[in-house]
Amino acid sequence: MVTTQFIPHATAAEDGTPVLVTTTTPAILKKLQNGSDVRGVALEGVPGEPVTLNEEAAYLIGAAFVDWLADKKGKKPSELSIAVGRDPRLSGPALANAMFAGFGSKDVGRVVDMGIATTPACFMATVTPGVAYDAGIMLTASHLPFNRNGAKFFTSDGGLDKADIKRICEDAAAACQAAPDGHAIPLDGDDAVESVPFLEDYAAQLRDLIKKGANHPTAYDEPLTGMKIIVDAGNGSGGFFAKSVLEPLGADVYGSQFLDPDGKFPNHSPNPEDAEAMDSAVEATVKAKADLGVIFDTDVDRSAVIDGDGNPINRNKLIALLAAIILDEHPGSTVVTDSVTSDGLAEFIEGKGGKHVRYMRGYKNVINEGVRRDKAGEPCHLMIETSGHGAMKENYCLDDGAYIAVKIIIEAVRRRLSGGKGISDLLSELREPLEEKEVRLKITCDDFKAYGGDVLEQLKEAVGSMKGYTPVDVNYEGYRVNRDEGDGKRGWFLLRQSLHDPVMVLNFESEIPGGVDAMAKDVVAWLKEKDFASLDASAVYAILDK
Numbered sequence: 001m002v003t004t005q006f007i008p009h010a011t012a013a014e015d016g017t018p019v020l021v022t023t024t025t026p027a028i029l030k031k032l033q034n035g036s037d038v039r040g041v042a043l044e045g046v047p048g049e050p051v052t053l054n055e056e057a058a059y060l061i062g063a064a065f066v067d068w069l070a071d072k073k074g075k076k077p078s079e080l081s082i083a084v085g086r087d088p089r090l091s092g093p094a095l096a097n098a099m100f101a102g103f104g105s106k107d108v109g110r111v112v113d114m115g116i117a118t119t120p121a122c123f124m125a126t127v128t129p130g131v132a133y134d135a136g137i138m139l140t141a142s143h144l145p146f147n148r149n150g151a152k153f154f155t156s157d158g159g160l161d162k163a164d165i166k167r168i169c170e171d172a173a174a175a176c177q178a179a180p181d182g183h184a185i186p187l188d189g190d191d192a193v194e195s196v197p198f199l200e201d202y203a204a205q206l207r208d209l210i211k212k213g214a215n216h217p218t219a220y221d222e223p224l225t226g227m228k229i230i231v232d233a234g235n236g237s238g239g240f241f242a243k244s245v246l247e248p249l250g251a252d253v254y255g256s257q258f259l260d261p262d263g264k265f266p267n268h269s270p271n272p273e274d275a276e277a278m279d280s281a282v283e284a285t286v287k288a289k290a291d292l293g294v295i296f297d298t299d300v301d302r303s304a305v306i307d308g309d310g311n312p313i314n315r316n317k318l319i320a321l322l323a324a325i326i327l328d329e330h331p332g333s334t335v336v337t338d339s340v341t342s343d344g345l346a347e348f349i350e351g352k353g354g355k356h357v358r359y360m361r362g363y364k365n366v367i368n369e370g371v372r373r374d375k376a377g378e379p380c381h382l383m384i385e386t387s388g389h390g391a392m393k394e395n396y397c398l399d400d401g402a403y404i405a406v407k408i409i410i411e412a413v414r415r416r417l418s419g420g421k422g423i424s425d426l427l428s429e430l431r432e433p434l435e436e437k438e439v440r441l442k443i444t445c446d447d448f449k450a451y452g453g454d455v456l457e458q459l460k461e462a463v464g465s466m467k468g469y470t471p472v473d474v475n476y477e478g479y480r481v482n483r484d485e486g487d488g489k490r491g492w493f494l495l496r497q498s499l500h501d502p503v504m505v506l507n508f509e510s511e512i513p514g515g516v517d518a519m520a521k522d523v524v525a526w527l528k529e530k531d532f533a534s535l536d537a538s539a540v541y542a543i544l545d546k
């Protein structure tokens, strides 16, 4: 049984120091790769979810990362500096301690514990003058439940890519193969690890950005005086934004909620894409009669805002708001988004004189495509997913929820100073769908990538004979099909494979009442005809069964 491999033997080293020894397997280590991140189950407690990211895994991944970094930087491990931050997850301190031991096994020159941090802060620690670590690592599993954890890795060149993470997980697996009995991890920590928090330095940088951007004529240092802005950090790492960024700039943050880090996330999921989380943040904004509400995900690489009337600005609306701001600063530039963005958004961006590229899901895919186009001579300043991962060229092309909030707050101050309307006025031309729906269809066989690819091929063949449907011109991912809804109205659906899970994702949007049901009916008819043996289509059927 796999779980027996995680029974730790706490014992004492020869000098009497208490140590922990856990083991893992090469297969588990390889599976910890999740695109350009490491992700796994770090705590027991959820039935059917055994631990996969234990101390030994963190140790081996830490050690493998040192080899990767030494190669990348052309330095010896003893010349490297690596800093680790974490979100409030309960498993964070033990995993950080194990990773430090992994660094120690490679004789890394300087190891820094940044304590509670955010993902963007871990990157900023690699480029901030006077700090400039060779690498910053954030231990986080973003908005996922309390039992998960993971790692995001940065150098001054940005986040590591899929291929880098693959190499690290494979090297960790090889090291595991060579030492299957695990490694002793000192339980009292390593005296050589320096404790140097970074979040306050980072907050000072954000304050400076707001001061410069707002350029308040009479209150340069406190440009938010007279504004009420509330923050919902969902008990993740983002609470500092209220206390250390907004309040010192003069904002009234009373009414902010869930600012204290709590790894059990007792209130709501820290996730601006989650309806319950968004409702809670809207309620707090309205109750506080705030000018603006800001909600972050756990590790603050994503955010969304709520306007003074309590309207949530997330997903397509958030992209539109930032596109309006960026296209004013960089007319005619390209905005790269993920694949599930609305037709109204594309029109909005084009209406503002920009070019919209509807690319793939996955924040790294979106960012890399924007960077690629920009380098090829097609100016691109904004790369953003509906999930709220948004990156700007002016901010190291880093997906950064705090920077997005800063940008919107600056716009709000400028509008206030010029006596203009609130930020939502920028969205007045955004056409929104009347109905939308997303369902997830499980693929039940092992080779789910190939299976999903085949389902998509079959859909392509079928669409030709589906009345009223035409495929969109450019599909970077999955298959997106428009439906003529009459009277100049248009609906669409997109079937694609999930980036990571054995799942196919089906999105619908319609401009007419009952439009989603109408499309679901046609998709259901096709699915029933095909009767795919390894595709659980019950979620689509359920749309019609309600």
Ligand SMILES: O=P(O)(O)OC[C@H]1O[C@H](O)[C@H](O)[C@@H](O)[C@@H]1O
Residues within 6 Å of the ligand: 361, 362, 363, 364, 385, 387, 389, 497, 498, 499, 500, 501, 505
């Ligand atoms: O393909 P899906 O299952 O919808 O997941 C896609 C999402 O996966 C992760 O959460 C990434 O951080 C997102 O950038 C990405 O959009």
